[in-house]
Amino acid sequence: MKNVLLPTDFSENAWNATKYAIELFKEEECVFHLLNTYTPAIVSSRFMGTSMGHVQESNVRDNSEKGLKDLLGKIKKNFNYPKHSFKTISSFSLLVDEIKDIVERVGIDMIITGTKGASGLDEVFMGSNTVRIIKSVKNCPVLAIPQHFEYASPTEIAFATDFNRFYSLSELQPIIDLAKTFKASLRIVHVQYEIKALTEIQMFNLNMLRKYLNEVEHYVHTVSELNSVSKTLEVFAKELDIHLLAMLNYQHSYMEKMTREAVVKRMAFHTQIPLLVIPELGMNTPLKSSSNRENAVMD
Structure with a gap:
């Protein structure tokens, strides 16, 4: 359950x-x-009685x-x-x-x-509740839904990665589960400032990624950066009619780069589609907490 x-x-x-x-x-x-x-609300006068x-x-x-x-x-x-x-x-x-x-x-x-606001992800990254949750919760994925997005079965899922980091199965599990549930195509998208061959480490990580995804229909797309990572992913999502964009949040990841991009570069990138952010879990960390107590929760 x-x-x-x-x-x-x-x-x-x-x-x-x-x-x-x-x-x-x-x-x-x-x-x-x-x-x-x-x-x-904070009481305005320090002389106001505690009963108030x-x-x-x-x-x-x-x-x-x-x-x-x-x-x-x-x-x-x-x-x-x-x-x-x-x-x-x-x-x-x-x-x-x-x-x-x-x-x-x-x-x-x-x-x-x-998520809300006409400024979309710009607002998310500038200190809303959503980004505070993403930055603070280290053991649970966060799915951010745009204000006006109407539900569509996620049969096209994009996973943005630069292949510089080895992903554990526990980190990829939420994406794999969604892809299997909805028989989705998974689009692995690699944004490059200039197109060049992958390094040995990147090739190793890509091959391991493909092994993890062996039961999921998946494709690898290498795309040139357009002005910024966020703008590139926005264009990619539109062109391929992506229903959900997934990223892992770790040091030097696309997610971190996007939070650091100059505001003027991010302005065009709105949360048109749901964004799944998965925290860095490491090799042996189970995604779900082993504790299932539900005390202090009321119907």
Whole structure:
């Protein structure tokens, strides 16, 4: 059974990510953990009595719990997949801290969150909740869903890599699972500033990658960089009608390069398609936490 974490602030883009998640796993046994965190507004005067603070906390807690109850009703009204169940978590906590705790405590397989704003990935990389989650959660993949993206079965998946790093099977497993589930073609895309032959290390890593993907239809594409890595991947995704872009997040990866590109270069790159970011796990790290306790989670 899959455990999927859905952080929500009850916005439209959070609802869009929730819809995507439910459709993506409609054929799988899944527990969706709906999370809303809250912190009361800071009291403006240090002379205000503590009772006012308690009232404020009570109000935001009530709003959080009511929001989750309403969200659950909305889900049940719009979806009826028998393999799915839902749990709600209302927490007086900072979002990223609570997510890290739940990932460990429950054994979350994937975090699915919405991204918003006309500036797309530029906003994601400039300090939104999504990028804070990606940078902070070291043992769980994060799938970011664009605000207006309508669900489409991911039958074309792109995996961006430069072959400079050896990938472990545990790191590739989320991509392999999706490709198998949807009988997808996996497009391994290598962006080069100037086209040249792969080094011995790159060839070794490519060959190992192909061994891991032996049960998945896959192709290798080498493309010239257009202005920036992000712009190149955007054009590639459009031309091949890619439904989902996957990357691993590690030092010197494309993901890191994109976060460091000058803002003016990133402006054109919007989150047109879902972005799956997989943390660096290493050789022997299981993707899912061994702990499956679900205490402190309420229906």
